[in-house]
Amino acid sequence: MTVFLLILLVVVFGAWILQRRSFLLQLRSAERIIEEVAAGKKPATVALRRHRDFAGVAWRVEHLSEEHELLKQKFAEKTFNLDAILSSMIEGVLVVSKTHEIRVVNQSFCKMFNVPADALGQTVLRAVREAAVDEIIGETLDRGEVVAREISIATMQGEPRHYSVNSVPVKNPAGVTTDAVVVFHDISRLRQLEEVRREFVANVSHELRTPLSIFHGYLENLMENPKMPRTDIAAILKILSKHSRRLNALLEDLLTLARLESRRDRIDLAELPLRPMVETIAQEWRQKFATKNLSVTINVPDSVKLRADAFRLEQVLGNLLDNAIKFSRDGGTISMRAESQSDAVIVRVEDNGIGIPPADLPHIFERFYRVEKARSREAGGTGLGLSIVKHIVGLHGGNVRAESTFGTGTAIVLEFPATKD
Ligand code: ADP
Numbered sequence: 001m002t003v004f005l006l007i008l009l010v011v012v013f014g015a016w017i018l019q020r021r022s023f024l025l026q027l028r029s030a031e032r033i034i035e036e037v038a039a040g041k042k043p044a045t046v047a048l049r050r051h052r053d054f055a056g057v058a059w060r061v062e063h064l065s066e067e068h069e070l071l072k073q074k075f076a077e078k079t080f081n082l083d084a085i086l087s088s089m090i091e092g093v094l095v096v097s098k099t100h101e102i103r104v105v106n107q108s109f110c111k112m113f114n115v116p117a118d119a120l121g122q123t124v125l126r127a128v129r130e131a132a133v134d135e136i137i138g139e140t141l142d143r144g145e146v147v148a149r150e151i152s153i154a155t156m157q158g159e160p161r162h163y164s165v166n167s168v169p170v171k172n173p174a175g176v177t178t179d180a181v182v183v184f185h186d187i188s189r190l191r192q193l194e195e196v197r198r199e200f201v202a203n204v205s206h207e208l209r210t211p212l213s214i215f216h217g218y219l220e221n222l223m224e225n226p227k228m229p230r231t232d233i234a235a236i237l238k239i240l241s242k243h244s245r246r247l248n249a250l251l252e253d254l255l256t257l258a259r260l261e262s263r264r265d266r267i268d269l270a271e272l273p274l275r276p277m278v279e280t281i282a283q284e285w286r287q288k289f290a291t292k293n294l295s296v297t298i299n300v301p302d303s304v305k306l307r308a309d310a311f312r313l314e315q316v317l318g319n320l321l322d323n324a325i326k327f328s329r330d331g332g333t334i335s336m337r338a339e340s341q342s343d344a345v346i347v348r349v350e351d352n353g354i355g356i357p358p359a360d361l362p363h364i365f366e367r368f369y370r371v372e373k374a375r376s377r378e379a380g381g382t383g384l385g386l387s388i389v390k391h392i393v394g395l396h397g398g399n400v401r402a403e404s405t406f407g408t409g410t411a412i413v414l415e416f417p418a419t420k421d
Pocket of ligand 1: 323324327351353354355356364365369370371372376377380381382383384385386387409410
């Protein structure tokens, strides 16, 4: 009996030991599996499932692992979307903490302010070195309010850059400002255009003022002297007529420019042989050449063809001939030449007139730019001819340049794309 009890005790104890050992082994593998889940790996729960006590644990660990994986995916997706959005934005974006440290920054911002991509964690002032930027952010963080402002930043190239800045506070559920999200929009181009428009309006006003004040003065003179001799009246009317022609020319050129810029009048491209057009124009301009005893030479091979709008091309050649006459000396020569190259058609209108000083040469295609204002005005120039030429040639896909030696002569060279046979 005692022996039997002893054997039973040994068996029970042995079974208990075995079960305990198996339990501990399962517990260890459960620990390992949880570590795997924490490390982001897919857990191997098969061994665990076999044990009755651990089947539930295995099921929950699997569920947890799936949840973890899903969360990871969602997080990665969100980060990817945020990164994609931030890096594709033209605007510069900055997220700054309460202590003015950069938490998020996108590529556009780094480019705008020459900031290295590893600026995260640095203070705004240290990374950007612009007090105006730090000030705006400071206002948002201190007051918890949206700040919208325009700033100008000096650049190494000389031209300042202009930005519209919007700084928005980020608040926690308690309403305390924790961060600022700042968006920078580059408005330099807009400012430049405004400047060009302002300058243009000022130039036009200036050009109109001169003839109008002349009109005003002479008309008052006529009204105050009803008995003015006929010869004096005739002289005044001649001056008025000249200025009304100038006014007209100015308005015509302004209208042409406005039309070209608005592209309301589309250009009508057709393949044109150049020689007949040049010859016709030279014929039509004979009298004008004669006023200065100018001789004209034409060297345009029959084979030269252009894809061009005939009316606009005539306008270009007319403007260039007009200049060539205005700036030629008596008895000078004007030549019109053209040649077809492999990928371009080159047209040159050349004179041996007064030429253009090197310092003025880069500017002559600008609106209202004249080397000698008085001389150009006196000759009936508006200062818009070459900008019209440049615009029209540009609409044909070509370009224009000037070659000139001061005192010797000028060549305006037009380059059109070659026509395809
Ligand atoms: P403008 O109506 O004054 O001729 P343009 O725009 O046609 O205006 O030309 C701008 C300026 O370029 C002229 O005022 C003149 O100073 C210079 N220029 C243009 N063509 C010639 C040329 N063939 N010879 C010398 N100067 C020229």
